[in-house]
Amino acid sequence: MKMTKETIQIYINNEPIECIPTNLGLTNDIYKATFMDKPVAIRIPKEETKDLSTFDNEHYVLPLIKDLDLDAHELYYNPETRIRITQWIDNAIEFKDCVMEDKIKKSAQLIKRLHDAKIVTNNEFDCISLLYEYRNKVTHLLHPIDDYFTIANEVRNIHNPHILCHNDLVSGNLLFAEDRDYLIDYEYAKDNDPLFDIMSFITENNIVDKSQRQQFYDAYFGKEPDDQVKKELFTFEKFHNLLWCTWANMMFNLFNEEVYKDIANEKYVALLHNIKTGDSI
Known part of the structure; x- marks a missing residue:
């Protein structure tokens, strides 16, 4: 990988590709480029996150969800490097920037489409082990989070059937375009409790208004x-x-980037609210 002032040059099958950096991605860097004469998005994992255990199932999941018409069209994928190239979706708007009144309903329908397929990969998204994996890599605590690790025991006591879930329903993974809606990025996708996915969407997108939460529940559960x-x-x-x-x-x-500190602060405030009030924020 070679840096220039405005572009990055990467090699795919020994062919150089000039890539334009974007501000997208948290555990990955996302670039816009031309590949096979098409505008594409190129996802390159950050070097420091390559050893995390989370991402060992994507190569298996992608063929399983292909017929669900959820993801962007894939042009290249290397499971060893996790570099992935997909079509660039023109005029796509992510959840937080979308002004459509029914965007919560549309999001619920996308998530439900994945869950309703009832795919089982026999590869568990062990959220509790992941919590401890992250904690073991923390070198300096921003907040006294260890005080709340007993919440993991509450999760252990939930015993719903597990099916393939997305597990990372941040705003940028829900895209709305003129022709269709998209649920993208399956790096975290493994078998899990669907309720985890529902709360992933609600918490990651700061759905705090109870009437908006109800919109989601109505669209997803139908009751x-x-x-x-x-x-x-x-x-x-x-x-x-x-x-x-x-x-x-x-x-x-x-x-040492402020975006991550801001996320940690936001999540800690929400957690304290949950603990102190016994209610959603």
């Missing part, structure tokens, strides 16, 4: 969740805030 489901959703809400606070703390230690 009001019962008390047990609500209790489990709240457990996952607390856990998400703890998990991604820990992840952001780790990333801040690795890169």
